[in-house]
Amino acid sequence: MKSKSIGAIVGAIAALGIGAIPAIAEYPVSTVRLITHSSPGGGTDVFLRKIATTLGPIMDVNFVVENVTGGGGAKAMAELAAAPKDGSVFYGSTPSYIITSLLSKPEVGYDQLDPIVNMFYDPQTVFVKSDSPYQNLQDIIEDAQARPGEVVAAVSTPSSLDRQVMEEFQAITDTQLVTLTHDGGGDVLMSVLNGTAAVGIGEIAEMRGQLDADAMRVIATYTEERVPGFDDVPTAQEQGVDLVVAKFRGIVGPKDLPPEVITAWEEGVQEMMTDPEFKEWYEQEGVQYGYLGHDDANAAREEFVASQTEFFEKFDIN
Amino acid sequence: MDGLSYALTALTTPTIVLSAAGGVLWGILGGALPGLSPSIAMALVLPFTFDMSPLAAIIMLTSVYIGAEYGGSIPAILIRTPGTNAAAATVIDGYTLHQQGRGGEALGLSLVAGTIAGLVGLICLVFLTKPLAMVALYFTPPAYFALAFLGLSIIAALSEGSLIKGLIMGVIGLMLAMVGTDPLSGAPRFTFGEPDLLGGIDYIFVMLGVFAVAELMNKVSTPDDGEGSVIKNTITRMRLPGLRKMWELRRAQTIGTGLGIIEGPIPGAGGTVAAFLSYNEAKRWSKTPEKFGHGSEEGVVAPEAANNAVTSSALIPTLSFGIPGSNSMAILLGGLLIHGIQPGPMLLSNRPDLVYGLFGGLFMANIFMLILGMLVLTPCIWLVNRPKPYLTACIMMVVLSGIYSINQSLFDFWIVLAAGVVGYVMRRLEFPVLPLILGIVLGYMIESSYRRSLLLTNGDHIVFLQNPLSLGLLCCAALIIGLAAYAEIRRARKPQDMHG
Numbered sequence: 078m079k080s081k082s083i084g085a086i087v088g089a090i091a092a093l094g095i096g097a098i099p100a101i102a103e104y105p106v107s108t109v110r111l112i113t114h115s116s117p118g119g120g121t122d123v124f125l126r127k128i129a130t131t132l133g134p135i136m137d138v139n140f141v142v143e144n145v146t147g148g149g150g151a152k153a154m155a156e157l158a159a160a161p162k163d164g165s166v167f168y169g170s171t172p173s174y175i176i177t178s179l180l181s182k183p184e185v186g187y188d189q190l191d192p193i194v195n196m197f198y199d200p201q202t203v204f205v206k207s208d209s210p211y212q213n214l215q216d217i218i219e220d221a222q223a224r225p226g227e228v229v230a231a232v233s234t235p236s237s238l239d240r241q242v243m244e245e246f247q248a249i250t251d252t253q254l255v256t257l258t259h260d261g262g263g264d265v266l267m268s269v270l271n272g273t274a275a276v277g278i279g280e281i282a283e284m285r286g287q288l289d290a291d292a293m294r295v296i297a298t299y300t301e302e303r304v305p306g307f308d309d310v311p312t313a314q315e316q317g318v319d320l321v322v323a324k325f326r327g328i329v330g331p332k333d334l335p336p337e338v339i340t341a342w343e344e345g346v347q348e349m350m351t352d353p354e355f356k357e358w359y360e361q362e363g364v365q366y367g368y369l370g371h372d373d374a375n376a377a378r379e380e381f382v383a384s385q386t387e388f389f390e391k392f393d394i395n
Numbered sequence: 396m397d398g399l400s401y402a403l404t405a406l407t408t409p410t411i412v413l414s415a416a417g418g419v420l421w422g423i424l425g426g427a428l429p430g431l432s433p434s435i436a437m438a439l440v441l442p443f444t445f446d447m448s449p450l451a452a453i454i455m456l457t458s459v460y461i462g463a464e465y466g467g468s469i470p471a472i473l474i475r476t477p478g479t480n481a482a483a484a485t486v487i488d489g490y491t492l493h494q495q496g497r498g499g500e501a502l503g504l505s506l507v508a509g510t511i512a513g514l515v516g517l518i519c520l521v522f523l524t525k526p527l528a529m530v531a532l533y534f535t536p537p538a539y540f541a542l543a544f545l546g547l548s549i550i551a552a553l554s555e556g557s558l559i560k561g562l563i564m565g566v567i568g569l570m571l572a573m574v575g576t577d578p579l580s581g582a583p584r585f586t587f588g589e590p591d592l593l594g595g596i597d598y599i600f601v602m603l604g605v606f607a608v609a610e611l612m613n614k615v616s617t618p619d620d621g622e623g624s625v626i627k628n629t630i631t632r633m634r635l636p637g638l639r640k641m642w643e644l645r646r647a648q649t650i651g652t653g654l655g656i657i658e659g660p661i662p663g664a665g666g667t668v669a670a671f672l673s674y675n676e677a678k679r680w681s682k683t684p685e686k687f688g689h690g691s692e693e694g695v696v697a698p699e700a701a702n703n704a705v706t707s708s709a710l711i712p713t714l715s716f717g718i719p720g721s722n723s724m725a726i727l728l729g730g731l732l733i734h735g736i737q738p739g740p741m742l743l744s745n746r747p748d749l750v751y752g753l754f755g756g757l758f759m760a761n762i763f764m765l766i767l768g769m770l771v772l773t774p775c776i777w778l779v780n781r782p783k784p785y786l787t788a789c790i791m792m793v794v795l796s797g798i799y800s801i802n803q804s805l806f807d808f809w810i811v812l813a814a815g816v817v818g819y820v821m822r823r824l825e826f827p828v829l830p831l832i833l834g835i836v837l838g839y840m841i842e843s844s845y846r847r848s849l850l851l852t853n854g855d856h857i858v859f860l861q862n863p864l865s866l867g868l869l870c871c872a873a874l875i876i877g878l879a880a881y882a883e884i885r886r887a888r889k890p891q892d893m894h895g
Binding site for chain 2: 126180183226229260264267268271394
């Protein structure tokens with residue numbers, strides 16, 4: 078952790094001294110803590126560390142990543158809400174902070190925090206074992222109609238977006254599958270590999286090793302556009318299933334931050350997203366461009382909360 | 396042979412040797428601290444590996460893992476507190492040996508048995524990765540259920556003397572495992588609106604309570620012997636077993652190593668089940684089964700061999716599928732991904748230097764475990780032979796700070812203290828504690844796999860008989876229960892015969 082911040086300092090000094098990379102706007106503080114509820118090496122942690130080294134020189138800020146684990150994000154949210162409102166503390170967000178707020182009802186929930194920017198979408202994909210007879214979503218729908226209640230679809234935890242997607246898929250296509258929940262994404266892969274489930278829902282980053290070895294195939298993505306690197310995989314919409322999942326990744330701050338802090342983030346992140354080296358990295362990680370500024374990110378969260386609340390009520394998860 | 400040269404390169408690179416030694420030392424200390432699990436010990440060093448070479452980084456992480464899984468047995472033997480979940484089975488005979496003043500021997504046995512098992516496991520990892528990876532793949536929900544059921548069936552053997560009391564404790568354990576979130580629907584249950592209970596009751600807390608806290612209460616409630624020392628005739632040095640001794644114990648060693656290697660690759664099963672099963676089997680095949688529970692050397696060797704053999708074969712799903720089977724392995728996976736290394740079926744062909752280098756590093760780690768273990772153990776024995784008032788106070792402090800380090804939550808304190816009171820009362824009433832531990836450890840697995848299996852067949856129980864693996868494991872369970880019942884009946888009849 079230490080050397081990363083040293084790297085950021087060196088980068089910042091280089092930016093100041095040479096003046097080759099102009100800082101966009103004067104940021105009010107010099108050191109910014111990025112909190113994540115994921116442990117070192119976890120998904121959001123890796124992602125924040127990369128942002129710290131790329132965005133540091135752009136915003137002329139020394140970023141430090143801090144792991145505040147526990148309570149599915151509840152601890153990190155409480156720490157953020159209590160932080161000074163000067164732009165010195167932020168939280169790397171995924172949908173889990175909203176899901177935790179809705180399900181665990183911690184003292185500090187999502188509504189006491191302010192989304193600053195969104196950066197990426199994690200594409201939700203439908204995958205099968207490479208020797209599966211399924212070539213596209215239509216094959217699954219036909220099979221599920223022929224054998225109602227027999228085709229098994231593997232999803233991660235019961236309160237996950239994966240499961241929500243699967244339930245919506247059944248409603249849209251008027252089919253009845255067995256939605257088999259697991260304890261995590263790794264178990265889902267195992268169930269598909271050993272034939273317990275005919276099809277799985279998951280993220281690209283998790284199954285990269287299997288895809289490289291041609292042990293699995295992606296047959297659809299629940300995205301607006303095709304996923305870079307998977308240009309021959311049609312989206313669910315293209316296959317006639319009108320379903321798009323916005324599993325976002327972004328930055329959340331305490332409420333009532335000064336407007337110049339929010340603007341600095343919006344401008345800095347937009348510049349970072351155009352950096353070619355950064356773009357190559359995030360596409361390799363299997364995430365999609367999904368920049369939203371402060372107002373759009375807030376609107377997107379409202380929408381997300383509404384759909385989650387509906388899902389949890391419908392399936393009696395609360 | 397390229398592989399060998401990669402391994403030798405790793406063995407002769409000073410930075411890699413250092414990271415293996417440092418990792419093992421940190422692991423042993425972390426594992427020995429109650430509450431600091433192997434995965435937390437790994438997470439704590441992870442940030443330091445970011446700037447190492449990829450090979451040094453994964454060797455350091457796996458060395459911590461190996462050290463921590465071993466380190467857990469030290470407090471299990473010396474203070475009746477398993478430092479890791481997998482060391483729970485070691486408590487039974489390890490602590491009894493310590494009370495008999497043979498703690499030094501027990502520690503030596505656990506160290507040597509663990510090293511041998513680790514090395515044998517490593518050989519299997521090198522030569523049998525493919526078949527062992529298949530073990531992980533064969534485990535479908537019905538097979539998981541059968542494995543958990545087999546684990547529970549050991550209750551029958553562990554509660555010898557009073558099957559009813561054993562079953563009561565097992566059921567209480569299962570009930571505690573129900574608290575939290577429904578594994579299939581995600582609905583909260585038995586949480587009484589308490590957000591801290593949503594994640595369920597972590598069994599490490601129950602274990603610390605019923606073992607450590609109950610033991611401390613027991614200690615302070617028994618009158619002092621006046622000499623300030625708890626255990627008389629204590630040998631204050633660690634004593635390594637000789638070759639002849641290990642040969643005498645070969646059965647227990649083989650059973651533990653074998654079961655550990657087979658169970659390592661099964662995601663979610665972990666060393667705990669392997670350790671308990673080995674303990675049970677070692678007892679069954681022992682020439683002196685009556686010594687088990689009263690300070691049997693085999694009773695230390697079998698579970699210790701098992702939980703150390705697991706450290707090698709548990710790497711298999713992570714390396715060959717890119718799928719971590721436990722929290723520790725998830726952290727290792729994170730460490731690999733940070734260096735841009737994608738574990739999976741292609742790892743061996745893409746990065747043979749890394750895979751064979753890792754094998755070399757694992758070899759080193761096991762040797763360091765033996766050396767560092769020898770250095771660490773004698774001071775540990777010295778520590779636990781301090782006068783009772785100091786000792787109990789210090790252990791309480793270490794245990795409570797360990798608990799707090801896990802989640803920084805006061806709620807966890809109350810769970811541990813409550814479990815401690817319950818454990819103390821149960822001990823006074825002579826209820827066996829281990830069935831409770833088995834119940835709470837296996838509860839989630841048995842429930843979730845049972846319900847998942849039935850989902851697959853729309854509620855038809857035939858699914859457990861259709862799957863050959865599940866059928867086989869259930870037959871083993873039936874055998875264990877049958878044999879225990881037979882022994883119970885025979886014992887019950889004997890006194891009657893004498894009267895008649």
